[in-house]
Amino acid sequence: MEWETTRERMMKLLSEASTPLSARDIALELGLDSERAVYEELKHVAKSIRRSGKRLYIQPAYCRKCGYVFKDAQIKRPSKCPRCKSQWIEPPRFIIR
Numbered sequence: 001m002e003w004e005t006t007r008e009r010m011m012k013l014l015s016e017a018s019t020p021l022s023a024r025d026i027a028l029e030l031g032l033d034s035e036r037a038v039y040e041e042l043k044h045v046a047k048s049i050r051r052s053g054k055r056l057y058i059q060p061a062y063c064r065k066c067g068y069v070f071k072d073a074q075i076k077r078p079s080k081c082p083r084c085k086s087q088w089i090e091p092p093r094f095i096i097r
């Protein structure tokens with residue numbers, strides 16, 4: 001079996017995904033313990049794939065209470081909504097194309 005790093009497995013998973021995945025989806029799929037680790041690795045993935053002419057697309061996080069969409073599509077999970085202060089946040093999702 002070919003040995004692959006977490007980063008390579010993450011790139012493959014996101015390239016083959018049919019819909020964007022959350023950090024939780026990625027952690028479950030790759031057997032990682034923390035979503036924080038996924039976000040850290042995703043930052044490296046975003047840089048690495050530029051060489052291959054692909055891009056990491058980010059579906060921004062949004063507030064499930066008031067619908068506020070976080071404008072900066074960042075590789076992290078916002079803790080609360082700046083508009084209504086709710087912590088019921090739908091996290092960002094990622095896909096490579």
Ligand SMILES: [Zn+2]
Nearest residue numbers: 063066081084
């Ligand atoms: Zn809100």
